[in-house]
Amino acid sequence: MTTLVTPAVPGPGQGEPPGAAPSLRPGMLPGMIPPDAQAPRPRRSWGRRNAVWLVLLPIAIVVAAGASSFRVWAFWWPVGLHHEVDRVALGEPAHLAGEYYDAFGLDVPERAQTTVLREIDATVTSVEQVDQLPAPEYGDPVVIPDGSVAYAVQVHFAAELRTDLSLCQITLVAEDGTRYGDSTTDVLGSSNRCSTPEAEGFVSEQPEWEVTSFVLADPGAEITQVRLGFGGPEHVTFELP
Amino acid sequence: MRHGRRRITWKGTALVVGAVTAGCALVTYLPQDAGVDTPFIVEGEVGETLDLTYAKLTVTEVRVADTLTGLSEAAAAGGTFVVVDATWRATQGQTSFGGAEVTDRQGRRFWPTNQAGCSTSASAQPGYAWRTTYCFDVPRDALAGATVRLARGGQSEDHAGQRRDAVAVIDLGITPSEVDTLWEAEETVSPEAPGYAPASAGGSEG
Amino acid sequence: MKHARNDGPDLAFRLGRRVVTAVADDMSTTQRVVAGVVAALVAISPFGAWNEVEPQADPLTVGTPVEVGPFEVTVEKAATADELGHLVPAPGNHMLAVVAHVTNTGEVPEYSSTIGEAIPAPENVGIIPEAPLGEPGTVTEAAPGTGDAPDGADPAASPSPDEPGLPSASVVNIEDGTSIRILNPGLTYRVALIWEQSDTFSGDVIPLRIMALEWIEESAGSLDNEYWLLLDEVAFAGQIPVEPAKPAPDADAGAQ
Structure with a gap:
């Protein structure tokens, strides 16, 4: 920061009695030191004079970038499947482990306001195109719309009892990166895609279980992966042959 | 370190004031926002399928109505309702389409109503086409040459949600000579609930 | 106390003059005019010189x-x-x-x-206040409206004189x-x-x-x-x- 006016610093030989009207030259305020009173010094080059700041500048840029980088983990990282913790082939078990914060403890009250480690073993056993969708638990039957094809994704799960299964996403990823069915609600209106249809609540009730989830896709899409996650950031990927 | 032991001069003051003024002028008058704010506008007409990178969009039909009837209520237009049927087909992942606005020749903007089963937004995933009906209450002098602007970003706060993003602007195809007929027609439209579009995003009506 | 009473204004005056002298002594005429104008503007600010004229309804x-x-x-x-x-x-x-x-x-x-x-909401005409305060049961037959609006402010509809949160x-x-x-x-x-x-x-x-x-x-x-x-x-x-x-x-x- 450059200041135009510095506080009055009585220099050597400038100690006049305060209060007395000094005879200053026009344009000068009391306490100012005439420019020609400075001791003549050899001028150093601009680079030498500002060397400290020139060194500090890149450091400041790095610090500033680091300070604002909290947005990446605060806003982007937790929202979406950004951390692949396991990648296996179709038919092989994948281990999905990730922590989440349980704010309310809706299904398991003692977990309220704690960070919970969720560990699930999942195996995608088959991904097949189907001609018809089964009748949904609630509501009218869903007909596969014109211009769409439907896939049935079968997943086998194994986890401790009362593992939270809410926000489950079973996504088919096409070769071009299109994500089919990445909503937490599937085509039949189920909003708990990793639970069996008869399950009550959002936690697992058996040590092992199997679900079939239906996903609409474009007819020409070449499905290459299945992604499984619970809102993220951790997820597992199953590669289709 | 050298301290600023300098005298205040008219020249120095003018320099500082001038520099600040010049800076303000640059910030005010240079179109600096254009580079960060302008959306990528994809223009089209009714029946055409537009590629917005995140979705394919087709406006399939445009109608006018004096009255909209829904399941629980009927809505009467202050002017006339422009009813826009659109089909969204998401192409990347689950997407919410929050922007729907009609603009007239004078630059006035009109927002949709959520009355009588009309939608003000939509949400869809890849793999299917999703049909949505928007209803805009507009005055007579807004009809000719009006366009509809649809996007995933919302239009509130001066299209803040649409910055640097693809936006479709579709000419509703209303010519000045048609205005009288459209205005006087006493149509009643029952907007269909949003749902799977009968055909693919090709724009053909089923 | 006598001294204080007599010296008070005199001292302030002398001090003020000193300050003015110290500041203004070596100024050019233009600088003095500018400083004077600035001082005057500052001086009138506390008295609402910049307030907008209060518009009437x-x-x-x-x-x-x-x-x-x-x-x-x-x-x-x-x-x-x-x-x-x-x-x-x-x-x-x-x-x-x-x-x-x-x-x-x-x-x-x-x-x-x-x-x-x-x-x-129009005031003093018995508009029922916001839900938590407005107990419909508290309305009694006491003090029926008298015919013109200001008197229509019935104490029954609003227990407190100023109707809370219409x-x-x-x-x-x-x-x-x-x-x-x-x-x-x-x-x-x-x-x-x-x-x-x-x-x-x-x-x-x-x-x-x-x-x-x-x-x-x-x-x-x-x-x-x-x-x-x-x-x-x-x-x-x-x-x-x-x-x-x-x-x-x-x-x-x-x-x-």
Whole structure:
């Protein structure tokens, strides 16, 4: 920061009695030191004079970038499947482990306001195109719309009892990166895609279980992966042959 | 370190004031926002399928109505309702389409109503086409040459949600000579609930 | 104390003169003039020199259009009714509706809440306060309205002298009876602003105020830009005659 006016610093030989009207030259305020009173010094080059700041500048840029980088983990990282913790082939078990914060403890009250480690073993056993969708638990039957094809994704799960299964996403990823069915609600209106249809609540009730989830896709899409996650950031990927 | 032991001069003051003024002028008058704010506008007409990178969009039909009837209520237009049927087909992942606005020749903007089963937004995933009906209450002098602007970003706060993003602007195809007929027609439209579009995003009506 | 009394002003004067002398002694004439003007401007600031002249509320009459922010508002009438569509009053109350023609004269849509907030509930006419405070059961037959509006302030309807938190009106499009949310530009809607009113009110006029709205292009205090700010300033005020309750309120709404 450059200041135009510095506080009055009585220099050597400038100690006049305060209060007395000094005879200053026009344009000068009391306490100012005439420019020609400075001791003549050899001028150093601009680079030498500002060397400290020139060194500090890149450091400041790095610090500033680091300070604002909290947005990446605060806003982007937790929202979406950004951390692949396991990648296996179709038919092989994948281990999905990730922590989440349980704010309310809706299904398991003692977990309220704690960070919970969720560990699930999942195996995608088959991904097949189907001609018809089964009748949904609630509501009218869903007909596969014109211009769409439907896939049935079968997943086998194994986890401790009362593992939270809410926000489950079973996504088919096409070769071009299109994500089919990445909503937490599937085509039949189920909003708990990793639970069996008869399950009550959002936690697992058996040590092992199997679900079939239906996903609409474009007819020409070449499905290459299945992604499984619970809102993220951790997820597992199953590669289709 | 050298301290600023300098005298205040008219020249120095003018320099500082001038520099600040010049800076303000640059910030005010240079179109600096254009580079960060302008959306990528994809223009089209009714029946055409537009590629917005995140979705394919087709406006399939445009109608006018004096009255909209829904399941629980009927809505009467202050002017006339422009009813826009659109089909969204998401192409990347689950997407919410929050922007729907009609603009007239004078630059006035009109927002949709959520009355009588009309939608003000939509949400869809890849793999299917999703049909949505928007209803805009507009005055007579807004009809000719009006366009509809649809996007995933919302239009509130001066299209803040649409910055640097693809936006479709579709000419509703209303010519000045048609205005009288459209205005006087006493149509009643029952907007269909949003749902799977009968055909693919090709724009053909089923 | 004698010394202090005599010395006080003298000392201040001497000190002041010293300061002025010290500052002004070596100034050029131009600098002195500029400094003098600046000192004068600073000196008059505490006395409200920069305050805007307080505007007076303009009269509000039935049938005369007034400009309220982005709207042109013409109050048509006020009327009472037993119930209006889905708005059903509690026992001992009725609905009070102010019928107005509202036109959005701007270029962009406006929310109906903007006009709802700009026309606050009339005071001292027994409007039922916000839900937690408004106990319909507290309304008694004591002090029935006397006929003119200010006296219609019945102590029964509002236990405390200043009525707490009057609700903002429900804005209903009269033509179809639906709650209207968006007012698009260039359109005129005949709307009813509806409040619940105690039956103890029996006046034939209500005092209606319309508050001023100010366009905020860029807010200095918040990050919000480009909106209509409701000012705590009455732009229009007047007495609006109330039509008595009719047997069929819906017919009343659709009659005109």
